[in-house]
Amino acid sequence: MPGADKETDLTERIEAFLADLKRGGSGTGPLRGSGEMARETTYLLRRITAQARWSSAGDLMEIIRNEGRRMTAAQPSETTVGNMVRRVLKIIREEYARSRGSSEETEQQESLHKLLTAGELSEETFREHFVHLKANVIEAINELLTELDGTTDNIAMQALEHIHSNEVIMTVGRSRTVEAFLKDAARKRKFHVIVAECAPFCQGHEMATGLSKVGIETTVIADAAIFAVMSRVNKVIIGTQTVLANGGLRAVNGTHSVALAARHHSTPLIICAPMFKLSPQVFTTCSLSLNDVNSCFPVLKILSKVNVHCPVFDYVPPELITLFISNIGGNAPSYIYRLMSELYHPEDHKL
Amino acid sequence: RGVPYQTVTLIHQSMVKRLPEHVQVDDPAVVKRLAKKLERQQIPLRSDYGYKVSLFSHLHQYSRKAPLTQLLSIPSTVIHPSIVRLGLQYSQGIVAGSNARSVALLHAFKQVIRDYTTPPNEELSRDLVNKLKPYISFLNQCRPLSASMGNAIKYIKKEISNIPSQCKEEEAKTKLLTCIDRYIEEKIVLAAKAISKYAIEKISDGDVILVYGYSSLVNNILCEAFEKSRKFRVIVVDSRPRLEGREALRRLVQRGISCTYVLISALSYILPEVSKVFLGAHALLANGYVMSRVGTSQIALVARTYNVPVLVCCETYKFCERVQTDSFVSNELDDPDDLMVTRKGKTQLENWQDVSSLGLLNLVYDVTPPDFVDLVITDLGMIPCTSVPVVLRVKNLDQ
Numbered sequence: 001m002p003g004a005d006k007e008t009d010l011t012e013r014i015e016a017f018l019a020d021l022k023r024g025g026s027g028t029g030p031l032r033g034s035g036e037m038a039r040e041t042t043y044l045l046r047r048i049t050a051q052a053r054w055s056s057a058g059d060l061m062e063i064i065r066n067e068g069r070r071m072t073a074a075q076p077s078e079t080t081v082g083n084m085v086r087r088v089l090k091i092i093r094e095e096y097a098r099s100r101g102s103s104e105e106t107e108q109q110e111s112l113h114k115l116l117t118a119g120e121l122s123e124e125t126f127r128e129h130f131v132h133l134k135a136n137v138i139e140a141i142n143e144l145l146t147e148l149d150g151t152t153d154n155i156a157m158q159a160l161e162h163i164h165s166n167e168v169i170m171t172v173g174r175s176r177t178v179e180a181f182l183k184d185a186a187r188k189r190k191f192h193v194i195v196a197e198c199a200p201f202c203q204g205h206e207m208a209t210g211l212s213k214v215g216i217e218t219t220v221i222a223d224a225a226i227f228a229v230m231s232r233v234n235k236v237i238i239g240t241q242t243v244l245a246n247g248g249l250r251a252v253n254g255t256h257s258v259a260l261a262a263r264h265h266s267t268p269l270i271i272c273a274p275m276f277k278l279s280p281q282v283f284t285t286c287s288l289s290l291n292d293v294n295s296c297f298p299v300l301k302i303l304s305k306v307n308v309h310c311p312v313f314d315y316v317p318p319e320l321i322t323l324f325i326s327n328i329g330g331n332a333p334s335y336i337y338r339l340m341s342e343l344y345h346p347e348d349h350k351l
Numbered sequence: 352r353g354v355p356y357q358t359v360t361l362i363h364q365s366m367v368k369r370l371p372e373h374v375q376v377d378d379p380a381v382v383k384r385l386a387k388k389l390e391r392q393q394i395p396l397r398s399d400y401g402y403k404v405s406l407f408s409h410l411h412q413y414s415r416k417a418p419l420t421q422l423l424s425i426p427s428t429v430i431h432p433s434i435v436r437l438g439l440q441y442s443q444g445i446v447a448g449s450n451a452r453s454v455a456l457l458h459a460f461k462q463v464i465r466d467y468t469t470p471p472n473e474e475l476s477r478d479l480v481n482k483l484k485p486y487i488s489f490l491n492q493c494r495p496l497s498a499s500m501g502n503a504i505k506y507i508k509k510e511i512s513n514i515p516s517q518c519k520e521e522e523a524k525t526k527l528l529t530c531i532d533r534y535i536e537e538k539i540v541l542a543a544k545a546i547s548k549y550a551i552e553k554i555s556d557g558d559v560i561l562v563y564g565y566s567s568l569v570n571n572i573l574c575e576a577f578e579k580s581r582k583f584r585v586i587v588v589d590s591r592p593r594l595e596g597r598e599a600l601r602r603l604v605q606r607g608i609s610c611t612y613v614l615i616s617a618l619s620y621i622l623p624e625v626s627k628v629f630l631g632a633h634a635l636l637a638n639g640y641v642m643s644r645v646g647t648s649q650i651a652l653v654a655r656t657y658n659v660p661v662l663v664c665c666e667t668y669k670f671c672e673r674v675q676t677d678s679f680v681s682n683e684l685d686d687p688d689d690l691m692v693t694r695k696g697k698t699q700l701e702n703w704q705d706v707s708s709l710g711l712l713n714l715v716y717d718v719t720p721p722d723f724v725d726l727v728i729t730d731l732g733m734i735p736c737t738s739v740p741v742v743l744r745v746k747n748l749d750q
Contacts (some may be wrong), residue, residue: 199591199614202692205699212709219404219710220690220700223616224590224646228678228717232406254616257649260656305604307611311620 010051014067017044021075033176034080034241038276039148041071041084046141049088049134057096057133058126061089068351077312079242079250079279082351086280086344091140093345099130147327151274152180154327159185162270162325167191167234170226170267173198173252174207175239177272181325182237183214192217194233196226198254200310223254230261237270240316243278245340247318247333250279253311259320268322275326278340280349373495374681377409389492392485393429395422397492401687404710411495412684418442419493433462434486438493447595449633449669450539450567453499456490457531460507464527468520475523476514483508495683498634498642498671506534538668542730543568546664547575549728550629553662558583558626561654563615564644565595566631568664570602573629577608584608586625590615590646592689592713615646622657632665637743638674639721639736641665645678645714651723660725663736667729670743678717687711 017040045064054060068085075081155177163169163185171178171193182193193216197204204220212218221229236258240251249255249271262269318333331339375381376399389396400414420439423430437459440446446455460483467482469475487504490496496504510530514523550572554560560583562569573585585608589596596612603610613621628650634642641647641663651661675681690711691700703709721736731742 197591197690199616202591202694202699205692208709209699209703209706212706215708217708217710219712220703221712221714222591222645222690223614224644224649225712225714225717227649227652228645228714229406229712231677232679253620254618256619257616257653260652261649264652305610306600309611309613309617309621311617314619 006051007053010047013044013047014070017041018070018074021071021078021081034078034277035148035151035176035274037078038080038084039145041081042088042141042145042148045084045088046138046145049137049141056127056129057092060137061092061126064088064092065348065351072351077241079281080276083276083279083344085351086348087144087276088141089348090343090345091144092137093126095133095136095140096126096128096130099133099136100128148276151276151327152177155272155274155325156180156184158325158330160188161330162237163189163191163235165189165191168194168232170194170196170230170233170236170258171207172196172204172226172236172238172255172258174203175272177274178237178239179207179210181272182211182216186211186214186216190217192219194219194221194229196221196223196254196258198252199223203252223257226254226258227261227264230265230267233262233265233267235268235270236262237272240271240273240277241313242281243271243273243324243336245278245280245337247321247324247336249316249321250313251316253314256314256316256320259316263320269320270323270325271321272325275328275339275343278336278343280340280344373411373491374409376411389488392488394485394489394492395419397422401704402707402710403684404712406679407682407684407712409680410682410684412687413442414688415443415686416688419489429485430489431459431463431466431486433459434489438490441490441494448565448567449497449499449631450666452497453503453668454535454539456500457503457507457535461528461531464524464531467524474516475518475520476512476516479511480508483511498673499669502668502671503534507531538666542666542668543571545730546666546728547572549733550662550664551576551579551581553627553726553728554581554583556582559586559624560584561586561588561622561625561628561650561659562599563588563596563628563630563647563650564590564593565599566664568666569629569631570599572664573603573608574606577606584610586611586613586621588613588615588618588621588646588650591692592685593644595644615649618650618653622653622659625654625657625659628654628659628661630661630663632663632669633716634669634671634673635663635665635727635736635739636675636718637670637672637740638676639739640675641719641721641724641727641736642671642675642716643719645717648678648717648719648723651719655723661723662726662728663719663724664728667731667742667746670739670746672743675718678714682717683715685713685715687713689713 048064048067049060052063054063064085068082071085072082159181169182169191173196185191193211195204195208195218197220208218208220238251238255238258240249242250244250259269321333324331324333324336372381372385386396397413397419399412400417401412403412418439419442420435423435437455440455441452446452463486467479469478510527514526546568554576560573562585576583585603587596587600587610589612600610600612630643630647630650632641632643636642654661690713691698700711703711724736727734727736729742734742
């Protein structure tokens with residue numbers, strides 16, 4: 001029966017995706033970029049919307065929420081998966097509200113009136129059935145996919161606004177967004193880039209070869225030399241794994257030292273991060289769940305009586321950051337919470 | 352009435368100093384002058400290797416694969432064999448670390464003095480100093496001299512020139528050998544004991560101590576503290592490309608001290624656990640800046656952010672009259688090929704020489720500003736960073 005085939009096909013794909021997620025985390029470093037991850041997740045969610053059996057928006061949201069929980073549990077460090085799930089949930093809410101006829105705007109306004117009358121809104125159960133809801137949701141997800149495809153280019157287009165000639169720019173490790181950003185600026189301007197290699201996996205080397213191939217003057221330095229060279233650096237431009245709700249970062253190991261050195265020399269710290277990396281988590285201290293303590297075979301081969309720590313991520317507080325450049329433009333870290341309230345619904349923060 | 356006048360002339364003597372050649376590589380006149388001097392001394396000139404980052408065009412950058420000794424004729428008539436061996440050990444990194452290099456240098460000079468015979472019609476005090484000059488040039492070419500080595504050489508030269516002319520050769524040689532032994536004993540061995548004594552007062556039970564790389568002095572302190580039954584554990588921070596922390600780790604674990612090992616990028620992760628930071632120094636400059644292995648300033652900065660006390664341990668013979676404010680004007684560039692690494696079977700930077708816009712920078716030293724350092728432990732006691740010129744002045748008056 002065609003219905004059953006579709007369902008088994010869907011479950012197969014979901015299982016394959018989950019297996020992929022689990023495998024991706026146990027390798028040495030991320031297997032795929034976040035952009036790819038976001039796109040794959042959105043494709044899968046679109047497929048679920050199209051092929052799963054649901055009758056009302058509430059059912060669909062329940063299904064997606066369940067799948068989302070499973071996906072985030074498979075790989076907790078990959079936050080883009082959860083972010084995309086939340087975006088899709090918000091899309092469903094919006095389309096449902098539109099179908100019902102009520103404007104989504106009035107629901108979102110955090111007014112005193114809304115707080116006082118909060119009791120009414122919890123009655124919302126999303127139980128009504130609308131014929132065109134499925135088509136609308138899928139169309140909105142397609143728009144989301146177009147947005148995802150254009151994020152790197154949108155960010156790279158802003159490069160010339162921020163980089164002038166004869167600058168010395170420092171970057172850490174490897175970020176596809178920053179690479180595109182710098183390459184775009186290099187088409188018109190001449191500047192110098194210093195890349196910190198980011199041991200133990202030394203992704204910085206790949207970044208440096210990529211940049212030097214398009215003719216950018218690049219220098220590779222060891223992580224230990226970051227403070228020593230910082231006095232000659234005009235700007236620090238880095239990418240990140242996640243942007244947290246308070247404007248802080250969850251970035252690759254060593255970024256906090258870079259941020260502190262930049263603050264000491266009053267060097268601006270600019271983060272190039274697309275909006276899909278924004279995650280509604282707030283961490284004030286770097287707890288152990290934030291880091292995947294990797295198997296450190298590149299770090300130490302000998303002694304077994306020694307504790308070896310090899311954290312993958314660092315927490316960078318928002319006070320150290322000067323600017324966020326995302327696909328919707330530049331923003332200060334203090335504005336991130338507002339952007340987040342436009343992307344995700346408060347009830348979806350906890351899947 | 353005579354004393355103030357003398358101190359003024361002392362200050363004048365130390366102010367007029369010529370800029371050393373090894374920080375003027377971008378000046379062709381200086382390079383030519385050096386080449387002529389080396390030709391006169393019959394020492395080969397070592398050539399620079401690889402693309403140098405423009406910020407450091409005033410420094411040498413040598414390759415470890417092309418040691419100076421390959422250009423020498425064997426056996427060398429000009430340079431004593433123990434000096435040749437020492438030069439090779441320096442350039443290949445077999446003898447590394449401020450104290451180790453100074454001690455090796457002094458032992459090599461002892462051998463030179465033992466084998467020395469005064470030629471006829473010459474005075475030992477003048478001729479021996481002239482004999483040492485090409486050796487020092489050679490060692491400088493193999494690897495730029497450290498501040499501690501510079502001070503040791505100054506001491507030896509002074510002792511040699513103070514030998515009275517009527518002194519017989521054998522007597523003079525024994526006198527010099529005892530002087531050198533005494534220098535090593537006083538300035539390095541006993542100083543280490545004194546510093547350990549002071550430092551152990553600062554270590555309490557339950558401490559978590561962070562150390563960086565391999566400093567013979569800091570290792571000594573930790574081992575002695577462990578012997579005196581202090582309960583502490585150590586976190587060893589290491590950095591590429593030298594990875595000297597492994598040596599420190601090995602020695603500490605051998606003694607039975609419980610250790611943790613991290614790379615310098617994990618500093619923010621590990622610092623909340625740390626109660627004290629102990630750092631070694633390559634030299635202490637007269638404006639209070641601490642010159643040490645690259646990465647030290649980063650550790651001091653992050654430790655200051657987390658309000659962890661930073662203690663620098665340094666013997667007084669490493670104090671230097673130079674002043675420096677950043678890590679660029681005077682530094683050492685190590686072999687850039689050391690930065691290459693193979694991960695997952697791929698060496699990204701394998702052909703870095705072929706790409707004209709790619710440069711590798713392998714710095715050896717950096718300077719830490721005195722506001723990051725809380726205390727300096729020396730053999731003369733525990734002083735703040737800013738008291739370094741006071742100690743230098745006291746030492747100068749003594750001599």
